[in-house]
Amino acid sequence: xxxxxxxxxxxxLVTTGFAQRIDDEEPSTxxxxxxxxxxxxxxxxxxxxxxxxxxxxxxxxGTVKNPFFTRFVPEKYANFYAWAGEQHIWQKDQYExxxxxxxxxxxxxxxxxxxxxxxxxxxxxxGIVRNVFSGEPWIEIRGFKLGARKVTTSVxxxxxxxxxxxxxRDWAKAISELSLAHSADIPDxxxxxxxxxxxxxxxxxxxxxxxxxxxxxxxxxxxEPGYETRRLAQVAETNPELELDRTVTGAQIADHExxxxxxxxxxxxxxxx
Numbered sequence: 001x002x003x004x005x006x007x008x009x010x011x012x013l014v015t016t017g018f019a020q021r022i023d024d025e026e027p028s029t030x031x032x033x034x035x036x037x038x039x040x041x042x043x044x045x046x047x048x049x050x051x052x053x054x055x056x057x058x059x060x061x062g063t064v065k066n067p068f069f070t071r072f073v074p075e076k077y078a079n080f081y082a083w084a085g086e087q088h089i090w091q092k093d094q095y096e097x098x099x100x101x102x103x104x105x106x107x108x109x110x111x112x113x114x115x116x117x118x119x120x121x122x123x124x125x126x127g128i129v130r131n132v133f134s135g136e137p138w139i140e141i142r143g144f145k146l147g148a149r150k151v152t153t154s155v156x157x158x159x160x161x162x163x164x165x166x167x168x169r170d171w172a173k174a175i176s177e178l179s180l181a182h183s184a185d186i187p188d189x190x191x192x193x194x195x196x197x198x199x200x201x202x203x204x205x206x207x208x209x210x211x212x213x214x215x216x217x218x219x220x221x222x223x224e225p226g227y228e229t230r231r232l233a234q235v236a237e238t239n240p241e242l243e244l245d246r247t248v249t250g251a252q253i254a255d256h257e258x259x260x261x262x263x264x265x266x267x268x269x270x271x272x273x
Contacts, residue, residue, distance in 0.1 A: 031051050032051045032052065032053050032126060033047075033050055033051065033052050033053070034052075034053050034054075035047075035052050035053070035054050036054050036055070036084060036085065036086055037054050037055075037056055037082075037084035037085070037086075037099060038084045038086055038087070039054075040052060040054065040129065040137050040139075041084075041099070041136065041137060044129070044132040044135060044136060044137040045132055047129040047137060048129050048131065048132055048137075049128065049129065049130070050128065050129055051126065051127070051128050052126070052127060052128070052129065052139075053124065053125070053126050054084075054085065054124075054125060055084075055085030055086075055122065055123070055124050055125075055147070056082035056083060056084060056085055056099075056102070056122075056123050056125060057082055057083040057084075057085060057087070057089065057120055057121065057122055057123070057150070057151070057187075058080065058081075058082050058117045058118070058119065058120065058121040058122075058123060059080075059081040059082050059083060059098040059119065060080065060081050060119070061078065061079065061080050061081075061114075061115065062079045062080055062081045062100055063079055064079050064100060064101065069133075070131070070133075070138060071130065072103045072130075072138065072140075075106075076105065076106055077103040077104065077105055077106060077140075078103070078104045078105075078106055078111060078114060078115075079100070079101075079102065079103055080102050080103075080104065080114060080117075081098040081099065081100045081102070082098060082099055082102055082123070083095075083098050083099070084099065085122065085187070085189065086189050088189075088193060089151070089156065090151075090155075090156040090157075090159035090160045090163070090190075091160070091163070092160075095156075101136055101137065101138045101139060102125075102127070102139050102141055103138070103139065103140050103141060104140075104141045105140070105142075108142070108143075110143060110144060114144075117146075120150045120151050120152065121146060121147070121150055122146065122147030122148075122149060122150045122187055123144045123145065123146055123147065124144065124145045124147065125141050125143070125144040125145075126141070126142050126143045126144070127139045127140050127141040127142055128140050128142070147187070149185050149186055149187050150185075150186075150187065151186055151187065151190055155181045155183065155186055155190065158177045158178065158180040158181035159177075159178070159181045159190070159193065159194070161177040162174045162175075162177035162178035162181065162194075162197060163197065165177060166197065166200065166201065169204070171201045171202075171204045171205050172205070174197070174201050175198060175201045175202070178194050178197050178198050178201070179198070181194050182194045182195075182198070188221050191221055192218050192221040192222055195214040195215070195217045195218040195221065196214070196215070196218040196229060196232065198210075198211075198214045199211045199212075199214035199215040199218065199232060199236060200232065202214065203232070203235070203236060208236060211236045212236045215229075215232055215233040215236045216233070218233070219233050
């Protein structure tokens with residue numbers, strides 16, 4: 001899959017000084033900021049000319065066509081697309097929005113390795129935010145390390161189906177799908193989401209003991225648990241009945257799935273001929 005991005009930027013602020021920046025600079029360990037791609041994009045200007053380390057999931061090689069206004073010309077840099085390591089790519093809107101502005105110098109010793117990467121490969125990258133155009137950071141990647149775990153299309157399918165069943169409040173089917181997605185080989189952010197979703201499903205069914213186990217695992221996987229994660233963990237431990245699904249619905253059996261004898265019973269109970 002090769003994606004082409006054409007950017008129509010009118011960048012009158014770009015000067016020859018930017019083009020002449022020293023190319024062989026290297027960061028010291030103490031100058032590298034551990035962050036996430038999502039955080040960099042939220043505060044791009046704050047990361048300008050900052051060395052960063054973050055996790056991504058490889059999508060494809062790409063071609064950003066804007067050679068007149070950036071240092072990242074195709075002759076010198078290989079462009080590639082990736083999802084942020086924390087993106088929920090089993091959700092359609094997340095899957096369809098990879099980040100396109102990652103550039104590896106073509107003199108890099110890892111160039112051939114980059115060309116051979118497969119979809120969903122997890123990478124920890126080190127780079128520098130060279131500039132910010134139209135609110136987006138343009139990031140030069142100086143090195144990467146491959147992760148041992150990655151998602152598969154099968155895992156994404158089960159995660160997607162599980163969340164769709166959750167929206168329909170079909171908790172049992174959601175548990176079945178999410179359990180199939182659950183695996184020790186998937187990245188931590190996906191594993192965290194499966195535990196949290198499974199906790200919600202079990203809470204809705206009144207199975208608080210199982211829900212507590214899943215929430216504890218989710219909390220252990222989260223470096224900075226968000227409000228909803230912390231709230232669910234507390235509810236599961238102290239007041240699980242608050243999350244119980246008390247909605248009563250009719251039988252979820254389609255007409256074509258009903259047994260044949262119902263048709264005969266209707267005839268027998270009808271008015272005499």
